[in-house]
Amino acid sequence: MPSSRLLIKNGTVIDPAQNLQQRADVLIVDGRIERIFDSGHDAGIKVDRTIDAGGCYVCPGLIDVHVHFREPGDEEEETIASGSAAAVAGGFTTVCCMPNTRPVLDNEAQIEYVLREGQKADLANVYPVGAITKGRQGRELAEIGSMHNRGAVAFTDDGTGVGDAAVMRKALQYAKMFDTVLMQHCEEPALSGGAMHAGVVSTALGLPGAPAEAEQLMIARDLLLNRTIGCRYHVQHISTAWSVELIRRAKKDGQCVTAEAAPHHLLLTDESCRGYDTNYKMNPPLRTEADVQACIAGVIDGTIDILATDHAPHLAEEKELEFQAAPNGIIGLECALGLYIKALVLPGHINWMKLIDLMSTQPARIIKLDRGTLKPGTIADVTIINPDTNWTVDIEQFQSKSRNCPYHGWELTGRQVATIVAGQIKWALAK
């Protein structure tokens, strides 16, 4: 096979794993990072293709550990192919699919299916996350071992939490054996069923509330259960101030815990639900301004380890139902980067190096992936970002099959311009 050589010139390379942020060129040979060298020293290097990344950041490819691609079962909402197209259009080179499909990803065959469909789509790296329990019913453990061996990168019953403490304890003990990560959708079932955050706004709207304690209770319980077990435990889509505090304290105690945030929990509050627009309905729900500030503080001080999207496609006709009846979730892959820049970088909460750490290097660490860095020898997953591009979110331009997105019309600054997976340009912003 003839070797293929790609040179990314004139950009500023950001690689948190090497604590690197400097003007440099990146040479990719046969899908792997060959070397990074000072810009202007490319004379004599033969390449097949050159990308001029002047004015842009050249970063390890973004990794989203929390997406719903609805396949198998709800292909009218999203498929692994359409979701992958949305991922690369959003600058993501790797995504992890949640198992709440129909049927549930709770056995080897389903894991294999997602991997294969991901490879067929041939856009982003698509990894499946297996269910913790059979059918996500919360009663019997799913075959975590064989799914792990087949390529499931993590386990969760996302959509619901594992409500039974005995089952969760066994899951933590069992998963520990494989050194895999258990991800939890933290919501105590006895306190679930709300349509929005239980608080001042739900009181006025007359909607059933989802109390913050539902999330906190399950986090606290799991942290207690896991204290002596020490399984790798990950809190999905954290949304309340006390959730952040519980994790902060557990980390101080040396517990094995990580956490993720989603864009909407850093940018929106329950005030948005006035007007009953179902594009503001998700689970966990939008919380209060104090919760938003606490989540941002959690990102700043490292309590929250990674940023995800919880990309959750739904058909327009499903979202057109009454607020109480409409399904939870919004899509986010194609605007997440711009949203995180808006929430965290532009206000000065974190710098670019930290942003890339949260969106690439740390997610790779949590799912134990040999990516999320531009170290020579690594598979060349690269996202090129222009930090100065002003753009407007337009849902009609999305690659996703769905349109349930509250950010339509938002003006953002900073945008992905090219997405490279294993040395192949999978997406580039049309000039």
Place this chain on the structure above:
Amino acid sequence: MSIKQTMSTNTPLWTRNHLLGLQSLSSQEINFILDTAASFKEVSTRSIKKVPALRGKVVVNAFWEDSTRTRTSFQLAAQRLSADVIDFSEKGSSVSKGETLIDTARNIEAMGVDVIVVRHRAAGAAEMLARTLKCSVVNAGDGAHEHPTQGLLDLYTIRERFGRIEGLKVAIVGDISNSRVARSNLWGLSKLGAEVYLIGPTTLCPRAFEKYGAKVVHDFDSVIGQVDVINMLRVQFERIQSSQFPSVREFSQMYGLTWDRFQRCKKDVFIMHPGPMNRGIEIQSEIADGPQSGILTQVTNGLAVRMAVLYLVTQAA
């Protein structure tokens, strides 16, 4: 005709083609509806109780939830305005299967409807229809959110009794959490300058209402001698199963309007109830039927208020 005169001078005050709730209205708009209702109330005293205001217009009563008095009241109101009235009722929820609420409403609208009066168990249902449909939408109760015409008729009845609303102390007693009547009353009364006391157990009367200017009280007896109006809400027995209060007996002891409590009220206290009443549970019969009760007056005024609302939303459309 007096209505016409009122309208010609004040029409710019009302520009909405929907009535979805009282929280979004200004005090001027609320007063304007009440004033319009006053002129319509006179119609009901005539021997021919009909005006041609909505002649040629079609009003649909679309009820996805049971109702007797509200539906009848809207029907009669529309008929007295000479509108054609259609009844539509459907049980069952769009969650389970079949046509969605939006689709059903679009179908009804396609028949050439001017006003859709909607009652639905889901909070926000009326707002959702107003966003989608071109015709006027009048909210006749959406879940625990709002029941604006009930709020307006309560305001009207209080204003008629006292000649004012500003400065009055109004208690709303019972299951506040699940009550759209309580909410519409709270918004309307606060905007017109009354002091609102929400009274009920902690599980059914959350402190969050204080953010909206209400006084949240759990001990009925602590304020009973101070209030000018007591609006007793209906006890919903199904709330016991959801553990929001332990028993009807205990609820009745703590929050029922008993004769003993009535004796400790202000001399001119005005008693209200949106109906239907559970006699002997939230209110003792002698009080409900006594001279200080406005319960039947509320029903009478409901008609005038609904005539005013139907008239105004069609004029603005």
